[in-house]
Amino acid sequence: MRERQLRGVVAYLVTVAVLGAAAGCGTDRGATTATAADDAAPARARSGADEQTARKAALAAYSGYLAASRKASGRSDPQHPELSTFLADPLLTRVRLAIRTAKEHGAVRVGTLGSDPAVTSVDLDAVPPTVEIQDCLDATGWRLVYARDKRVVPGSRGTRHLATATATRYPDGRWLISAGASHEDQPC
Template sequence: MRGRQLNRWLACLLTLAAVGSATACGAEREAIGRPGDDRRAPAPEQRKAEEQAAGKAALAAYSGYLDASRTASRRSDPHHPELSRFLADPLLTRVRVAIREAKEHGAMRTGTLRSAPTVTSVDLAADPPTVEIQDCLDATGYRLVYARTNRVVPGTGGTRHLATATATRYPDGRWLISAGAGHQDQPC
């Protein structure tokens, strides 16, 4: 009699163990295949909205970069705090060096720099995500002048030319301009 009770007890435990593990496995499968799973690719509408938001943020960073560099150049201040708010290396260092060199030669930038940037590509799958920007810079009213005399530095006349920039999204979520080039041989 005691052997029968032990066998029933053992059979019950095995049944519970089998049912419990089957339920647990089923729960795992269900959790993995759930429609709200974050590992799915975003819907095309969502991806387009994310790309538009990234482009808008990148253009704001680009505009901030131009404003900050104009202010820093006007003041001959290579460490103007707004520069690091909108720029990242290697472009940040290049801009600071150019401002410092102008200052060492007694020059500064004055006038108006006009800009008409557009987003040419957005790559949110890149590591880190990037946005490419193209601009037609009008530097005809933006001059390098000697600070003491306000005379234009010879050979520094402004032109209308193509410029390109790369905005990069950093881990803290900020979009910063990390690369840029003026293509003065390409008028626009």
């Protein structure tokens, strides 16, 4: 009788040990569910990391756009090579047209342009993925002047106002500013 009890206890311990080892290795049904949930957590973390990467890349493209447009406007050069590094159509064409129009009238931009951009939304599921940016542009020190005598062009005084932009990720992986608007009727 004692021998049968001992065999039963040993069988029980072996069963517990095997099931415990199986659960630890993830072969148990409950363990598989827990593993799937654990795998989803890094995916969410990757998604958050992807969103953060997109935010940084979009803000870098926006900063590059402002710097390139300042250089191009200061030289009255609508074909400045840095414009296409940070801009895409339709905004690229609009910026080039504005610079060319100023050039045709003998005007250039001088001074400083203040900027304080912030990302307002990220949509990595859009086709193509986009990031929306809102900025408070300070154009009070950014003047349109006649190139020959540096007189301020009448009616071109700058203001502090809201600006919005859309950064788009292109198939080659670059983030470019593809759309933008200056809301001069909305001070900030």
